[in-house]
Amino acid sequence: MAMNMSEKILARHAGLESVEAGQLIICPLDLVMANDVTGPPSIKEFEKIGKKVFDSEKIALIPDHFQPAKDIKSADLAKSMRDFSRKNKIKHYYEAGRVGIEHVILPEFGIVGPGMLIIGADSHTCTYGALNAFSTGVGTTDLAVGLATGKAWFKVPEAIKVNLSGKKPENICGKDVILTLIGKIGVDGALYKSIEFVGEGVKELSMTDRLTISNMAIEAGGKAGVFPFDEVTKEYIEGRFSKDYEPATADDDAKYSSVVEINLSELKPVVALPHLPENVKTVESLEEIKIDQVVIGSCTNGRLEDLETAAKIFKNHKVNEKVRCIIIPGSQAIYKEAIHRGWIDIFIDAGCVVSTPTCGPCLGGYMGILSAGERCVSTTNRNFRGRMGHVDSEVYLAGPYVAACSAIVGKIADKI
Amino acid sequence: MKLEGKVWRYGDNIDTDVIIPARYLNTFDPVELAKHCMVDIDETFAVNVKAGDIMVGGKNFGCGSSREHAPVAIKASGVPVVIASSFARIFYRNGINIGLPLLEIGDDVEKIHANDILKIDTSTGTIEDVTNGEIFRAHPLPEFVQEISKAGGLINYVKSKGDLG
Ligand code: SF4
Numbered sequence: 001m002a003m004n005m006s007e008k009i010l011a012r013h014a015g016l017e018s019v020e021a022g023q024l025i026i027c028p029l030d031l032v033m034a035n036d037v038t039g040p041p042s043i044k045e046f047e048k049i050g051k052k053v054f055d056s057e058k059i060a061l062i063p064d065h066f067q068p069a070k071d072i073k074s075a076d077l078a079k080s081m082r083d084f085s086r087k088n089k090i091k092h093y094y095e096a097g098r099v100g101i102e103h104v105i106l107p108e109f110g111i112v113g114p115g116m117l118i119i120g121a122d123s124h125t126c127t128y129g130a131l132n133a134f135s136t137g138v139g140t141t142d143l144a145v146g147l148a149t150g151k152a153w154f155k156v157p158e159a160i161k162v163n164l165s166g167k168k169p170e171n172i173c174g175k176d177v178i179l180t181l182i183g184k185i186g187v188d189g190a191l192y193k194s195i196e197f198v199g200e201g202v203k204e205l206s207m208t209d210r211l212t213i214s215n216m217a218i219e220a221g222g223k224a225g226v227f228p229f230d231e232v233t234k235e236y237i238e239g240r241f242s243k244d245y246e247p248a249t250a251d252d253d254a255k256y257s258s259v260v261e262i263n264l265s266e267l268k269p270v271v272a273l274p275h276l277p278e279n280v281k282t283v284e285s286l287e288e289i290k291i292d293q294v295v296i297g298s299c300t301n302g303r304l305e306d307l308e309t310a311a312k313i314f315k316n317h318k319v320n321e322k323v324r325c326i327i328i329p330g331s332q333a334i335y336k337e338a339i340h341r342g343w344i345d346i347f348i349d350a351g352c353v354v355s356t357p358t359c360g361p362c363l364g365g366y367m368g369i370l371s372a373g374e375r376c377v378s379t380t381n382r383n384f385r386g387r388m389g390h391v392d393s394e395v396y397l398a399g400p401y402v403a404a405c406s407a408i409v410g411k412i413a414d415k416i
Numbered sequence: 417m418k419l420e421g422k423v424w425r426y427g428d429n430i431d432t433d434v435i436i437p438a439r440y441l442n443t444f445d446p447v448e449l450a451k452h453c454m455v456d457i458d459e460t461f462a463v464n465v466k467a468g469d470i471m472v473g474g475k476n477f478g479c480g481s482s483r484e485h486a487p488v489a490i491k492a493s494g495v496p497v498v499i500a501s502s503f504a505r506i507f508y509r510n511g512i513n514i515g516l517p518l519l520e521i522g523d524d525v526e527k528i529h530a531n532d533i534l535k536i537d538t539s540t541g542t543i544e545d546v547t548n549g550e551i552f553r554a555h556p557l558p559e560f561v562q563e564i565s566k567a568g569g570l571i572n573y574v575k576s577k578g579d580l581g
Contacts, residue, residue, distance in 0.1 A: 024558055024560050026580055026581040037441050037483065038482065038483065038484070040444065041444040041484065041485075044444070045571055048571050048575070049571060049574055049575055050575070065441075066442065071442065073442035073443055074442050077442060120482075121482055121484075122481075122482055123480065123481050123482040123506055125482075137482040137506050138482060138506060138509060138510075139482050139483070139484035139487075139506060139509060139510035139513060139514075140444075140484035140510070141484060141510065141513035141514055141569065141570045141571060142509060142510075142513055142570070144571065145570055145571070145574050145580055148574065149574065149579055149580045151579075151580045151581070152580070153560065153580065153581070155558075187429055187476060187479060188429070188475055188476035188479070188502065188504075191476060191502060191504065191505065192505050218506075221476060221479060221504060221505065223505055276429060363433075363438040363441075363481070364433075364437065364438045364439060365438060365439075382431075382433070382480060382481075384431045384433040384434065384480060385433070385434060385456055385457065386433060386434065386437055386456045387433050387438075391456045391457075
């Protein structure tokens, strides 16, 4: 039976010839992941089951959300995860200074790769679909069961085919692609479904673009956002991912519940207005929107290429005097390389705050919380009410290009 | 399970950040979480909710983060069941896994209003709106999911079977 990429990965793991949408299956997992917010409660639930961890090498526990600890309760959470990791010899546990944002470092460290089946107690676990994995977010209880049994139950999702064509213009990045898609299909447009990105346009997209796009599949309600394996994937995993792997390729006559066409050549820089990622407008269509803060970072856009985009724009320019601009590299390696390439100098000379890797303001944790009535252009993935601070603050989602231009101009802009 | 309670009515796309904002995520104590449930869109909920009250939302209820703190906060508020037009996927799993029944009824949800009294039989999925006399039927749950429910959640299910399957 013809299968799409998601079905192929699920069938292979379930030990079945084929699976089809709607089928309930139980699968062994290649990786189980949690962070300092979801890990500690998962550990508590795990302990109720009374079993040992299924495989200490297939578990990743990443302290990134509120770490380095923002307060005593967060320090307690981190400690419970640290103690658990040491006791159970968890291979992929890292201390502050050797860590970064989970969805940035797992690909970077070569912990995730093609064809893998992954669950993570974090909704943006779908990020690894960029590497041709089937990877999805779950809650505390699923994670606890994953830690104990190495398995999860899945309902095989229907899949939406996103057919990419055309050439990507200079000022367009992965964020514009995914925001445009979410603007088209809505925040529940892919509910219970996986999104598969195919077509000629795929090769136009760098791994950074793909990671950004897969990252936000959940913002359309998607269970996963999967890219095919190609030269770009191969080049990215080379020297990082050392396990054997089997990429998943969709059959020519694979079933899809619907098809969405996106011509990259026609894309314009966009933003998602408050308070939903589907409120997508082109920057050129907006009236003047003055801003107070810009955040460039997160698991969506905290990678080297994102910082490069920002550095090119900030070079010889200053952040607008009425704006705070906070830049957070996604990992230590990215931070270091950005220093090495002189970008951190550019940011600091422009008047930006530069921080150690953390989720920080993305989820309204710390390091840039908004006051009532303040407006922020952010390269993060959610602009829900109150997401980055006060319930009456506003978040405008954008790519690093628009974010950096906006920081300089002082209002939402796609040029300086 | 037969339930009867008063409706707290919310709209479409109620996200997990409003069900329980991130600033309260530095704890997993259900009682503590319940104190802040829905606070960003409805300050009266946590103060006035009574055990047995029912939460009703529109499309894509529970979208956003995977935080199980969200269904836990609702459950700890004394709400025994949530009804919506549709649920976000992770929230739906989480509800099932912690033993909070979630009933999906599509567009029928528009006929349920704030403060209506509902009578619900979760085993058949029948919902009676006592206030306006309407009767709705929720989409049936798959058998495996019903078994998890019967066991009182996924942890108990795995404990009793010794494995997931
Ligand atoms: S950067 Fe934001 S979206 Fe990404 S994992 Fe951290 S909190 Fe979640």
